[in-house]
Structures are given as structure tokens and as C-alpha cells.
Amino acid sequence: MAHTISSLKKLSKEELIKEHDSHANSTMVGVGYYLDELRYREQNEFADKIEVLTKQMKLFTIVASVATVVSAVLTAWALFRF
Numbered sequence: 001m002a003h004t005i006s007s008l009k010k011l012s013k014e015e016l017i018k019e020h021d022s023h024a025n026s027t028m029v030g031v032g033y034y035l036d037e038l039r040y041r042e043q044n045e046f047a048d049k050i051e052v053l054t055k056q057m058k059l060f061t062i063v064a065s066v067a068t069v070v071s072a073v074l075t076a077w078a079l080f081r082f
Contacts, residue, residue, distance in 0.1 A: 003011070003019075011019065 008016075
């Protein structure tokens with residue numbers, strides 16, 4: 001018997017894994033099952049790479065902002081020291 005969407009969404013991760021494992025022994029799977037798993041893993045790898053790039057962009061933005069402020073301060077100092 002299948003769950004309704006609302007009852008399925010209410011299951012915890014552990015309950016969902018237990019349900020899957022209890023039905024896995026008596027279920028025939030097609031190629032799509034493995035393709036879905038591969039797609040899921042590729043998406044997770046891509047998300048991890050995007051997270052690394054986002055952190056690098058954040059660091060670059062901070063460095064560029066600090067450099068801009070330092071440049072503005074030095075320019076003002078050079079203009080107004082005389």
C-alpha cells in the first residue's frame with residue numbers, strides 16, 4: 001500500500017529509509033532507479049562545487065572591498081595632505 005503525499009512528507013528520514021528497505025526485497029526495479037540515484041549523486045557533487053565557488057567569491061568580494069577602502073583612504077590622504 002502506498003502512502004498519500006501528505007503522510008509521506010510527514011515521515012522522518014529514518015522512517016522513510018525503513019519503509020524503503022522493507023519494500024526493497026520484494027520489488028523489481030528498472031534502469032530508471034539507478035539513473036535516478038546517479039542523477040541525485042551528480043546533483044550533490046555539483047551543489048558541493050557551487051558551495052566552494054560561493055565561498056571563494058565571498059572571500060574575493062571582501063578582499064576587493066578592503067582594497068577599495070584602502071585605495072580611497074590613500075587617495076584622500078594624498079589629496080589633502082598639502
